[in-house]
Amino acid sequence: MTERIAGIYAEAWSRIVATMIRLTGGDWHLAEECAQDAFTQALRKWPESGVPDQPLAWLTTTARHRAIDRMRRASTEAAKLREMAATGPEPPPYRGDSDIPDERLELVFTCCHPSLNLDAQVALTLRSLTGMSTAEIARAFLVPERTMGQRLFRAKQKIAHARVPFRVPPAHLLPDRLPAVLHVLYLLYNAGYGDPEKARLSREAIRLARVLTAALPDEPEALGVLALMLLHDARRDSRTDAAGDLVTLADQDRSRWDRERIAEGVALCERALRHRRAGPFQLQAAIAACHATAPVAADTDWPQIVGLYDHLARVAPSVIVDLNRAVAVGMADGPEAALPLVDAIAATGQLDGYHLLHATRADLLRRAGRTVEAADSYRVALDLAPTDAERRFLRGRLDLC
Numbered sequence: 001m002t003e004r005i006a007g008i009y010a011e012a013w014s015r016i017v018a019t020m021i022r023l024t025g026g027d028w029h030l031a032e033e034c035a036q037d038a039f040t041q042a043l044r045k046w047p048e049s050g051v052p053d054q055p056l057a058w059l060t061t062t063a064r065h066r067a068i069d070r071m072r073r074a075s076t077e078a079a080k081l082r083e084m085a086a087t088g089p090e091p092p093p094y095r096g097d098s099d100i101p102d103e104r105l106e107l108v109f110t111c112c113h114p115s116l117n118l119d120a121q122v123a124l125t126l127r128s129l130t131g132m133s134t135a136e137i138a139r140a141f142l143v144p145e146r147t148m149g150q151r152l153f154r155a156k157q158k159i160a161h162a163r164v165p166f167r168v169p170p171a172h173l174l175p176d177r178l179p180a181v182l183h184v185l186y187l188l189y190n191a192g193y194g195d196p197e198k199a200r201l202s203r204e205a206i207r208l209a210r211v212l213t214a215a216l217p218d219e220p221e222a223l224g225v226l227a228l229m230l231l232h233d234a235r236r237d238s239r240t241d242a243a244g245d246l247v248t249l250a251d252q253d254r255s256r257w258d259r260e261r262i263a264e265g266v267a268l269c270e271r272a273l274r275h276r277r278a279g280p281f282q283l284q285a286a287i288a289a290c291h292a293t294a295p296v297a298a299d300t301d302w303p304q305i306v307g308l309y310d311h312l313a314r315v316a317p318s319v320i321v322d323l324n325r326a327v328a329v330g331m332a333d334g335p336e337a338a339l340p341l342v343d344a345i346a347a348t349g350q351l352d353g354y355h356l357l358h359a360t361r362a363d364l365l366r367r368a369g370r371t372v373e374a375a376d377s378y379r380v381a382l383d384l385a386p387t388d389a390e391r392r393f394l395r396g397r398l399d400l401c
Contacts, residue, residue: 013131224282230265302332355384
């Protein structure tokens with residue numbers, strides 16, 4: 001029963017929060033509190049009474065009652081609130097993943113209002129859309145949990161004080177919010193990519209990206225982010241073996257890759273690049289296309305990938321881009337050429353807690369024959385790895401040293 005409720009939580013959280021935000025006039029704290037209270041009551045009641053035929057309707061109604069009760073106690077306009085309760089629209093029935101109304105897209109655009117900086121926009125949307133905890137979002141941003149909690153609090157307060165309308169903005173305003181929306185969708189995709197139990201997040205990110213490209217058919221970055229998701233998603237099933245252990249890109253069974261998704265992703269990437277306004281998502285999609293179209297790992301055009309990372313570093317410089325470029329250099333020119341690049345990144349201290357920095361350094365050292373140093377870096381990466389699958393993989397690599 002608890003697992004089923006957890007599944008309903010994953011599907012329904014954002015829809016209930018969106019409904020409560022609209023009902024409460026933009027009170028994000030109250031909206032989330034009422035949604036959480038509804039799930040708490042479900043955990044208490046459903047094990048005895050059974051899951052209702054329409055769980056989303058039950059949860060939304062419970063949250064609405066809680067919100068109206070709270071607002072009635074806090075407001076002198078009791079008559080208006082009673083009228084709202086009596087005449088408000090009925091909650092929608094619970095539906096599967098393939099038939100989710102676009103109130104989630106309204107939620108994304110509301111969170112991505114220009115009054116917030118980009119990090120706050122992305123963090124608030126992840127919290128509201130996925131129900132991810134503050135700690136989970138903090139890990140995604142590589143910041144302390146307390147810092148992320150303060151950032152989320154300030155973002156909610158700013159939206160409330162600015163009286164931001166809960167809606168998708170008019171077409172002429174869509175491009176202003178697009179960078180944050182695209183970041184949100186890609187982070188949402190990644191949140192579901194590495195965990196089979198959260199695969200619905202990736203599906204929802206792809207669905208919303210399709211909605212965006214339909215609304216903005218000539219926006220190359222929207223095409224780019226959809227292409228990037230599809231190209232990654234095409235090899236989802238080959239990333240782990242039957243035991244759930246990670247399989248590196250070079251060792252994946254390419255016959256298991258979804259060729260239809262690859263073809264669609266490549267076509268979208270080419271369509272985006274024809275606009276000659278290459279942005280970060282288009283360039284990442286082009287890199288993914290290089291991997292996806294190579295018949296075997298040995299045919300991967302690593303020099304071209306290095307060139308694409310050079311362009312990406314100019315368009316959207318970041319330490320993660322630098323690290324990925326170093327990996328490509330290591331494949332194109334050998335590990336000894338890449339090690340100084342990785343060491344320079346490590347010297348900045350920006351990625352001290354990022355396990356992939358240490359895993360990358362360890363792999364380069366192992367390939368260079370410096371196994372004692374490689375073992376030390378594998379141990380650091382092992383201590384920082386966030387999942388069991390990654391820890392098993394790193395233990396296996398450590399054993400090779």
